[in-house]
Amino acid sequence: MTNLSTPSTNAITRTDCEQMDRNDPLAGVRSRFNIPEGTIYLDGNSLGALPASTPDRLSNAISLEWGRDLIRSWNHADWARLPHTVGNQLAPLLGAGSGEVIVTDSTSVNIFKLLCAILSQPSIHDDQHKRYILSDRHNFPTDIYIAEGIVRLFGGRYQLKLVEQADLYSSLDTTVAVALITHVDYRTGAMHPMAQFNAQAAKRDISILWDLSHSAGAVKLELNTAGSDFAVGCGYKYLNGGPGAPAYLYVRQARQAALSNPISGWFGHAVPFEFTTDYQPAADIRRFLSGTPSVLATIALAEGIRTFDGVKTDDIRAKSLALSDLFWQLMTTQCAAMGFTCISPADHGRRASHLSFAHTNAYAIMQAIISRGVIGDFRQPNLMRVGFTPLYTRFVDCWDAVATIQDVVKNETWREPQFQTHNLVT
Amino acid sequence: MTNLSTPSTNAITRTDCEQMDRNDPLAGVRSRFNIPEGTIYLDGNSLGALPASTPDRLSNAISLEWGRDLIRSWNHADWARLPHTVGNQLAPLLGAGSGEVIVTDSTSVNIFKLLCAILSQPSIHDDQHKRYILSDRHNFPTDIYIAEGIVRLFGGRYQLKLVEQADLYSSLDTTVAVALITHVDYRTGAMHPMAQFNAQAAKRDISILWDLSHSAGAVKLELNTAGSDFAVGCGYKYLNGGPGAPAYLYVRQARQAALSNPISGWFGHAVPFEFTTDYQPAADIRRFLSGTPSVLATIALAEGIRTFDGVKTDDIRAKSLALSDLFWQLMTTQCAAMGFTCISPADHGRRASHLSFAHTNAYAIMQAIISRGVIGDFRQPNLMRVGFTPLYTRFVDCWDAVATIQDVVKNETWREPQFQTHNLVT
Known part of the structure; x- marks a missing residue:
């Protein structure tokens, strides 16, 4: 586990993320999916997005x-x-x-x-x-x-x-x-x-x-x-x-x-x-x-x-790790000292394609960011889980998601009553 | 078992069947389904037709x-x-x-x-x-x-x-x-x-x-x-x-x-x-x-x-029996001495909603009528099976189906080579 208390010295900018998307060999594959406008979907590890050809x-x-x-x-x-x-x-x-x-x-x-x-x-x-x-x-x-x-x-x-x-x-x-x-x-x-x-x-x-x-x-x-x-x-x-x-x-x-x-x-x-x-x-x-x-x-x-047709497994794996590296690093810099602890492996050889952050208020924070279109999920007992789907997750999505988390925690939006209600399925 | 060798004395006409459809309290329910034009579907007992609202x-x-x-x-x-x-x-x-x-x-x-x-x-x-x-x-x-x-x-x-x-x-x-x-x-x-x-x-x-x-x-x-x-x-x-x-x-x-x-x-x-x-x-x-x-x-x-909303079970049952009675009677009159033997119960109390007719050439006859849009199925070893779905089967469908069977047997259309090939699923 890594406690996110030490901000990195080299801050990444949103422009850097846009550049990473431009360099992404899988960028074009995103059009194989119907991702709703305004949604940052970090839950493809729970329910994959709708392929554009499926309807x-x-x-x-x-x-x-x-x-x-x-x-x-x-x-x-x-x-x-x-x-x-x-x-x-x-x-x-x-x-x-x-x-x-x-x-x-x-x-x-x-x-x-x-x-x-x-x-x-x-x-x-x-x-x-x-x-x-x-x-x-x-x-x-x-x-x-x-x-x-x-x-x-x-x-x-x-x-x-x-x-x-x-x-x-x-x-x-x-x-x-x-x-x-x-x-x-x-x-x-x-x-x-x-x-x-x-x-x-x-x-x-x-x-x-x-x-x-x-x-x-x-x-x-x-x-x-x-x-x-x-x-x-x-x-x-x-x-x-x-x-x-x-x-x-x-x-x-x-x-x-x-x-x-x-x-x-x-x-x-x-x-x-x-x-x-x-x-x-x-x-x-x-x-x-x-x-x-x-x-x-x-x-x-x-x-x-x-949707995987013609996509190289090595490209999937490389992008998956680049996305989770980026997200983790952004959490470290943007959400430092906010009480998040990443419980996922730092070692690439041991890490798959999602990250989990423990936080006392994980449930309410997740509900608050979902209400703003950033969709991850909550897992018992105190985990905020975000998944990276190399076929459609963009680097800029990681930036925007972390910015939303930062805002929700900084402004304590997560304290609003509607984010405390537990649904049947989390 | 009843051998279909004795034609009835009271021949039913297609006009009679049309009249039965006009009197059918469930006639309107047929519009809840998309039945393809030109198809007489007597296999709803194997795969129900597509409800119009499903797409x-x-x-x-x-x-x-x-x-x-x-x-x-x-x-x-x-x-x-x-x-x-x-x-x-x-x-x-x-x-x-x-x-x-x-x-x-x-x-x-x-x-x-x-x-x-x-x-x-x-x-x-x-x-x-x-x-x-x-x-x-x-x-x-x-x-x-x-x-x-x-x-x-x-x-x-x-x-x-x-x-x-x-x-x-x-x-x-x-x-x-x-x-x-x-x-x-x-x-x-x-x-x-x-x-x-x-x-x-x-x-x-x-x-x-x-x-x-x-x-x-x-x-x-x-x-x-x-x-x-x-x-x-x-x-x-x-x-x-x-x-x-x-x-x-x-x-x-x-x-x-x-x-x-x-x-x-x-x-x-x-x-x-x-x-x-x-x-x-x-x-x-x-x-x-x-x-x-x-x-x-x-x-x-x-x-x-x-598709069953508001439909009375008693109406379903009454129409089901009326349809199978009609079909059986038409087979008796129109396809007499053609080698068909109905193996389904004559007793209403024992009969459900499909009939099976044994025939030496059941498989080929079924393929021949299917090619003409009358869809039933074949079951081992020698059974031609027809199902009646009270929500969408019409009385006139029974007439037309039996007329097709009669024609296929009389003209020996079923002998054509394409009707002898056995598919994976029958």
């Missing part, structure tokens, strides 16, 4: 594919293969191969399916020495909740072992059956060294299920070369798939055949439309499908992923 | 709620409560009360959740005498596949007992833990007497999980008064929610507290946005939610259900 693409899917062509679109518009084709479209962003990613269900359901599949394998289930599902005590809640449900379901065969994030790596011992690890922490933006974890896990015969919800589309992912076997992630953050977009699921090719999907629905069947009585799983990644896919939602996700 | 409603959700208001819509547009509010909107169509229905996931996932929840209850799990999941050998495949997965998951504690449909009722003995029964058969359209089954099950301490996929929106459902405890169903058939729409799940109020959702994700938590570490299920039906709901898809379903 027309969905309108076409709704009025023509559904409305005009009706049931025939299952074949003619290739609806039935969408989970697979959109999975293949996503695979390069994850560093995965074709046939290793499928788009389906929610992240929670996919965690459930994979945890259950991994722990049901006889090689693990029959080895009484393997008794723990290991996870981070401060992991995103749904990951932990799902793991708790799995523990109940297996009737005591496994236990959930929650440790501090700093102790995760050293807790990878041979008693661990599966480790459920979120690659990027949703609060701090701290990122685990994936290859290092995988190598350690391989030595101890541990399966790691990676949750990439806060990674994909924002940091460089190389699932294959990092030696990852299993992963899931969310489609509505940096992938711009829309609110509650379908999630995705990755299983390394070589591991697919040994795993059984516990939710063995018809779309995971080898020949779903033959209507046979016995469940025979598809030979490939499709075995992890369950029910009928949500066609409109999957098309929206496809359109979201398309 | 604008979704366009608004996409461009304003998502695009303009971004993350704030979780509160301002009440996205977070959609599964609950749309569930309550649907409840009256099912004969369920407020707080008993929730819209979420797919039918397959919901069957999984409820079967698992029912069978995990100590009162059942600890009673070794209760060892069967009972179902119909010819149930819709995904229902059986999911049950097979549950059997594997419980490691032999339960077995799947598949019987002929006619033997389901008599198989409700005390060894049955749960019966997974589809209310309306997807092939024949035969409907089980729900209250009678529930009464018998109650005597033997059996839980029945009803699959209402081919019922809701087409037949009168009275889950509460019929004594049903558990049900699931699909949103994309008669409910007009769009391709792969979210499914729904019903649990009678009194049974909710005792059940645990195995896929215990954050949206089923009592206070999801408090981000606590321990899973505490919501006190109400929300405990059956798992991951983040698909907002766009749920809004589309809400719009689909809205």
Whole structure:
């Protein structure tokens, strides 16, 4: 943690930020999104902005594919293969191969399916020495909740072992059956060294299920070369798939055949439309499908992923770090001695694409800046979180956002009563 | 089964059908849908037609709620409560009360959740005498596949007992833990007497999980008064929610507290946005939610259900039977001695809202009439299936459809090579 009390000596100006935008190789990609006028959107890590092409693409899917062509679109518009084709479209962003990613269900359901599949394998289930599902005590809640449900379901065969994030790596011992690890922490933006974890896990015969919800589309992912076997992630953050977009699921090719999907629905069947009585799983990644896919939602996700077309992952990563460096530095200079403490890693190798600032009045300050069009979010207990989406966040946005924070704190605008009310969703 | 070999003596004319449309109290409801010109759509039992209001409603959700208001819509547009509010909107169509229905996931996932929840209850799990999941050998495949997965998951504690449909009722003995029964058969359209089954099950301490996929929106459902405890169903058939729409799940109020959702994700938590570490299920039906709901898809379903506004269930049922009576009678007169056998129940009390005709060349005949704008579907092994959607099917549609079938068979158009190719989805 770094306390923001020491102002830097080299003050950056708004003109400097404008210059950075002019030099940005990704500047042109912003036009692929509809960002509302007057809004500085620093919450693409929670809900990605609307791609400019999505309204027309969905309108076409709704009025023509559904409305005009009706049931025939299952074949003619290739609806039935969408989970697979959109999975293949996503695979390069994850560093995965074709046939290793499928788009389906929610992240929670996919965690459930994979945890259950991994722990049901006889090689693990029959080895009484393997008794723990290991996870981070401060992991995103749904990951932990799902793991708790799995523990109940297996009737005591496994236990959930929650440790501090700093102790995760050293807790990878041979008693661990599966480790459920979120690659990027949703609060701090701290990122685990994936290859290092995988190598350690391989030595101890541990399966790691990676949750990439806060990674994909924002940091460089190389699932294959990092030696990852299993992963899931969310489609509505940096992938711009829309609110509650379908999630995705990755299983390394070589591991697919040994795993059984516990939710063995018809779309995971080898020949779903033959209507046979016995469940025979598809030979490939499709075995992890369950029910009928949500066609409109999957098309929206496809359109979201398309915003990455032709964009280099290295450029994304470089801009992401430049944005968070800038924001942090501006907070240090403009909001010094205002009580903010950045809890995100200073080290580039550990930092993903969002920053969190602890502040006693984080909630009210966030509501106050939101009311002025600067949108980030609040996370328990006292975190003001801002996300940087390299495809559409500008350097000048960082400047304007920090200026707004400075103003709101200096003038104590955040004390106004309307900023104290807690909404259902923060 | 009724062989269509004896023509009726009182031939109905197309003019008679036009008159029936003029007398139809639901005739005006058809304008709530965009049915393409020149299409006779008899497949609303597989994918409901596009409601006329859906494109604008979704366009608004996409461009304003998502695009303009971004993350704030979780509160301002009440996205977070959609599964609950749309569930309550649907409840009256099912004969369920407020707080008993929730819209979420797919039918397959919901069957999984409820079967698992029912069978995990100590009162059942600890009673070794209760060892069967009972179902119909010819149930819709995904229902059986999911049950097979549950059997594997419980490691032999339960077995799947598949019987002929006619033997389901008599198989409700005390060894049955749960019966997974589809209310309306997807092939024949035969409907089980729900209250009678529930009464018998109650005597033997059996839980029945009803699959209402081919019922809701087409037949009168009275889950509460019929004594049903558990049900699931699909949103994309008669409910007009769009391709792969979210499914729904019903649990009678009194049974909710005792059940645990195995896929215990954050949206089923009592206070999801408090981000606590321990899973505490919501006190109400929300405990059956798992991951983040698909907002766009749920809004589309809400719009689909809205097409029932102000429509009386009795009018739906009366028109549905009048349509299937007419179609059947026309097949008897116009397509006599052409080799069609209707396998649907003649008895109104047993017939739902679609008819199936067995024919040696069912597949090719169906493709041939589809090419002429009359859309039904084919089901294995030899069934031509036609569905009647009282909100938009006209009596004259039945006339025109049968005339097309007659022509295609008489002129042997169905023999053309393009009608022999089997598509992925039939």
